[in-house]
Amino acid sequence: MYLRGDFENDHSAAHALRQLRAVGFTPADIDVFSDEPIEFPKGVLPRPSRMSLTVVTGAVSFMLLAVGFVYYTQHNYPLVTGGMPLFSFWATGVIFYELTMLGAILTTLVCFLWESGLLRRSRRPVPIIEPGIICIRIGCLPDQADEARRALERAGARNIARMEVAE
Amino acid sequence: MERRSFFKILSSVSAGVAASSCSNKTDTLIPLLVSNTEIVPGEEQWHPSVCSECSAGCGVIVRVMEGERTVERQGHKFRERIAAIKKIEGNPLDPVSGGRLCARGQSAVQSLYHPDRVTAPMRRKGTRGTAEFVPVSWDEAIDAVSRSLNIQQSADPGKILFLTRPESGSRSATIQNFLSALNAPPPLTCSLASFAVERKASEVVFGWRGVPVYNLARARYVLGVGADFLGGWVSPVYYARQFGEFRRGRPGVRGRFIQAESRMSLTAASADEWLPLLPGSEPEFLTAVTRLLLDARLARDPEQLPPAVLNSIKSADVASLARICGLNVNRLERITRDLGESDAPLVISGASSPNTNSLHAVAAAHYLNALLGNIGRPGGILAPNQDLSPLPLVGSVSEKLKASNFLLLDYQNPVYSLPAAAGARETLSQLEMIVSFSPFIDDSSAYADWILPDHHALETAQAVVPAVAPGSAITVGLPFIRPLYDTRALDQTLVAIAHKMGKSLEPVTPERYVKSLLPPDQTWDQVACRGGLWQEAPKPVGNEVPRVAEAQAAHSEIAVSPDLARFPFYFQPYLSLQFHDGSGANLPWMQELPDPVSSAMWNIPVEIDPQSAARLDIRTGDWVRVQSPYSSFEAPAYVYPAAIPGVVSMAIGDGHQHYGRYASGRGANPIEILAPVLEPSTGTLALGGTRVQIARLDRAPAGFVQFSPRDREQGPWGYR
């Protein structure tokens, strides 16, 4: 089951998050909805990300692919042009660079889609929020619900409600 | 391929050995079934022939292979496979071309496949000069022409005028026979490339018939005077070959070459030193050099000269002569010394732009050669090939035209090659009858009543005597392709006309022409196979040097139009490499060949020196009007850095009113504005006898196309 609580500013929302963490909810149970990005103080709602590392990996693997591809194609039908070696980093360095960057771009896109959870079908209920309102959604077991509700109330939430899982 | 290697083999093996193998195996079998001209080869074949683009008569070999053309029969279009000429190269066996060929000769194939050839006999439809014709049958045309020729012949055969090319061979022999059968006067030529002055000078001085042969290849020091022998002179291929040998053909020997000319021609451009002579000052220049040679005691045989000549030279004043030429005496002295001290000196002289005193100039060069002792010697002047059938005469064509009633035109274009002042157009529109044999409707054929188109030279059988050849030479070409159109060889036409008129005329076939000259060890088949009959020149007997006679008729002064203040520029039209006497202008390859001087394509400019151009505010590409006392034309200007101040030149070739799509209405004809001044001894038009004024036109600089507009190697910008 899911609970939601609305807040008017990020201070009270942060307060609520701290309360929730204190009573044992993990960041994985909590989602915050808003129509603007909200910055919480450090540690309030940590969302660890491997995006940078993945992007670097993606870039490097694209580079290796590019080197291999260029090496293969240039030797597949070897033609001498202008006395240049068939394969040289000078002549094709730009290609490697660009494909590395293409790798980084594409990995970023994939990472974004993965980490944001977009495109992944989710059955969690999505709260409808008014402009400027910050909504905290907590996924909890029925026996934790009271505790969560109390924590939200303590932080000054309005409109605390139970949400049903969408079909 | 076999033919090709056959030629290559023949050129290395001595003549006569490989004579019987005229062809490969298939070639000997197939002619039994199909005639030679009906074969459509899938593999390349090479056939010998003659180049007829100019009178040099280069022997060529022609590559024949299958080609496709569209023909229309009964309203339907068909693709037809025929044997087609792919390429023309020089015949390696021919001593004139030596396997090489000039740009013009190689373009002959374009006149064969020219889209505007006359494809059938035609009768005039419109008024004269409008070039409106209707095709007729050969029978009708020959009937009509022979009928009216018959009337004229019985009335006054002296009023029949036959204009033909200045070439000798089987074709001209047939023409001469035809005319003598009619009791008509012998043929004339109005070509600007007849080199009559050179012929006359050699006849007067040495008693030779023909243009003498200069053995450039074995000379060491050459002084050229007025002869653009690498450009549009008698035999450009032969002399270019000689020139290559002269320069770098002998180990350790490089010939030195000085050219004195009134224009920086291609020849002058190839010289080590160019002496810019004022137009018409060639006799003065040569007299000065001769005088200096005598003074320096470098003359090897002063007794050679007729005493009158010797005396007049001895009385000449070098300083004033040099002033007339526009040259420095020291320079003349240096050149004379070098010339006199050389092992093999040679003076090559000609009249590329004939002046009224050109005979004197060429004769003076002959005297100089005589003093240098090189006549008949290797590296000197050699006697011409004298087995010529008589050449068509050169004479004052415009007067003869006026005096005649019946005109026959064989590749001659009097409308184009006579000045407007000579009134050729008016004369032609008044003549009783004009028959043209030209395969193109040119300016003069446009006036013709009948056009009886000749085969193209490559489709016909002919033997030609080259204008210049070492030894005795006859070049032979036999047909090897089917004629493209309903045309007839000139000799066939003439025979048909003669027969209709009831005269008997045997055409002079190449075989007949050659047979009389055939040495005992050679057969006609061999000659036909190789494409010519070539023999060593007979060795001069002992040390006998030809008699050197005085050229009487020479004027020393150049005659020009008066009123120097109003017409301040010398004007000299010249024979160019690509258009020659103007007849090459209809070939697209020649039109798009960048002019060697100006790099102009598709339009010939007037060459003006930078000083005069600056004074008249003329820049390259501007349009100018060139005005002589007689007429004027408009053309783009080229500011020629090497032009002599006050001397304006222009290549002949453009300015055809009718000459196929590539030449009609293009550019201006420099002949048109010339004064009708003739070289007195020969009647040749004096190309250099006119003075002009020049003015810039306020017309947008368009229409002047250069392939390489920039003529300096460096850009115009530096630190500034």
Next chain:
Amino acid sequence: MAIDLDRCTGCQACVAACHAENNLPLSDPESAAKGRAFHWIRVDRYYEGEFPSIRVKHMPVLCQQCDEAPCEPVCPVYATYRNDEGLNVQVYNRCVGTRYCANNCPYSVRFFNWFDPVWPEPLPLQHNPDVSIRMTGVMEKCTFCIQRIQRAERDAASEHRQVADGEIQPACVQSCPAEAMTFGDLNDPESKVSRLAASGRATRLLEELGTKSKVFYLERSE
């Protein structure tokens, strides 16, 4: 190839020969005015000095068949490359028409087919069947008459012999009346062209660019 500038008279026989051999498209005044005339070989003429001590320099310029040709590597589709014999070949069918090669040719010897070539009938009868007609949008240039080279090699192979020195003559070399041009195998030190290239008079055009061109110009100096 070696070109002796002392022999060259600037007569342009080579230019016409090239047109005849290689089916070069015809220009017309309009296209020529637009700089679209074709001359695989051209005779550059430069004037040096001023009148009266003026001289003319004639120089036939054709594709220099560089060993390290600047035109080759810039082609994205390998339409031009160096073949086993060291020729810089142009593959018309591969060309997409970027014209980069022409920009990068320091000798400006490359020509582009701006349109499909047109010849009025019956001029096409003259076309050399050994040389393909180029379509619109492709680059072309001097091939050293590769069709003649191949033919000579085929003939030599069928006769079980080596190609003799001087046996192969591109059309320009064949036509040159002054015999200014010499063609042969530069790899063979005994060939005439190798000897000329080794002579003191030999220079290469724009040698400072290091294109290792294979056309040697023998200077005119005395």
Next chain:
Amino acid sequence: MAAVPEVIPYPEVRRDLWRPLERTGRSYSIWVIILLAIALWGLSCWGYQLYRGIGVAGIRRPVFWGFYLVDFVFWIGISHAGTLISAILRLTDANWRKPVTRAAEAITVFALMIGGLFPIIHLGRAWVFYWLIPYPNSRLLWPNFRSPLLWDLTAITTYLTGSTIYLFLPLIPDVAQLAEHASGWRRALYRKLSLGWTGSDREWHALERAMKLMAAIILAVAISVHTVVAWDFSMAIAPMWHSTIFGPYFVVGAIFSGIAALLLVMSIIRKTLHFERYLTPHHFNNLAKLLLLMSLLWLYFTVAENLTVWYGNEPKEMAVFGDRIRGHFAPYFWIMVVCNFVVPFVLLGIRRLRNIRTATIASITVLVGMWLERYIIIVPTLSMPRLAAAWGSYSPSWVEISITGATFAVMALLYLLFSKLFPLVSVWEFEPHPAEQD
């Protein structure tokens, strides 16, 4: 031009910024029709060129590259508006960027699409342009990766991919909001495009992170793209092309023209869409200062490029130099200097003169000047190759002029259509907090 800080309530922001999406005026339709007509004219010109042959353009020997390549470099340069500016500002966390980035990124994508088209238009056989793409094919031949044109192809592909993503990512939250409010086909479209955006903090976090990364990557790509475009020229050994300065010179020029394009677009948006409250003098002031800075940088590079040539006095280069400075191309050269330096320097350098109007004027002259700069770089070098005998001239044909003109119409058209579909100022990013304005 100190702006009066103003806090606009969020619903009002939304209403203002969404207004253009909902209402279409008469003049909008007229403009669309006019631009469409010009674009179609350009398209038919291209069709004519394909049908007749590339010869209908004015290019010739030796100027084998003409207007099309000038346009190519120009549009690729314009494309640097968005990405570079928004990426730099994003990375440096300059808050004033926020209303500017969307407009800039849209310029990038459209300019890149247009710019990328020119190499194809310019091909002699445009119908086989795909032969440049490496894929296993029946010709058994891969493309030549050593060719700078292949570098170009990969660089532009990467850049186009990257900048499209870069435009798209921050659009998602806006689209999600629009999806809630729109109806009909728009709703379906926005729904699809929003990818199911809910506004959760995970999404926001991922978006922020991705945008930071993308900004860094796109910056590197953008610089490399214009460097590679420059290298198309400087890899050739043509006089005055073969220069090491070209890479940075082109990048600076690109940013320069990009900012000018952005300024122009912004002032048009501001006027026509009545965004006065969102695109304030403050933004123009900042961008104008950037433009001035780039103008000085551009001058520096131009001087550096030409001075080395003049001092070196190498004849082949001097020929091109002389013709540019004093010869046939001198008028273009000096107009370029006036447009790119004198006008911006006077109008924007003098503080009293600097306002939205002068910034717009300066940006127009800079666009003209930068187009001329590309012309000046490409054409003189080609008209004066190393061998003087091959020198020639160039003048464009009506086909080239039409196609060039049409691309400007296409650009405007794409922008008009974009403005109908998406808010030109990022709604979610827009927080005009007075404290952050300076």
